[in-house]
Amino acid sequence: xxxxxxxxxxxxxxxxxxxxxxxxxxxxxxxxxxxxxxxxxxxxxxxxxxxxxxxxxxxxxxxxxxxxxxxxxxxxxxxxxxxxxxxxxxxxxxxxxx
Numbered sequence: 001x002x003x004x005x006x007x008x009x010x011x012x013x014x015x016x017x018x019x020x021x022x023x024x025x026x027x028x029x030x031x032x033x034x035x036x037x038x039x040x041x042x043x044x045x046x047x048x049x050x051x052x053x054x055x056x057x058x059x060x061x062x063x064x065x066x067x068x069x070x071x072x073x074x075x076x077x078x079x080x081x082x083x084x085x086x087x088x089x090x091x092x093x094x095x096x097x098x
Contacts (some may be wrong), residue, residue: 006070049073050072
């Protein structure tokens with residue numbers, strides 16, 4: 001089973017879709033050389049995460065603007081989403097050329 005969409009319509013009805021994509025906005029990405037000579041990539045978001053639903057995408061309205069109810073800062077994200085991001089955010093080390 002997927003992660004339920006957190007969107008709630010103005011009438012109080014919850015969306016029945018699931019999260020299918022997460023985008024991070026204004027991320028700082030750095031590559032750093034470790035003391036052992038390998039390279040490490042790391043990233044830090046400066047802004048927010050945007051969630052996309054399997055049924056309504058960004059839940060954009062008539063003006064085609066992304067609904068702010070699908071935009072979250074780290075501390076506002078549902079725990080299931082934070083777990084996905086943390087699991088996929090392992091730092092990658094690359095061996096230097098021989």
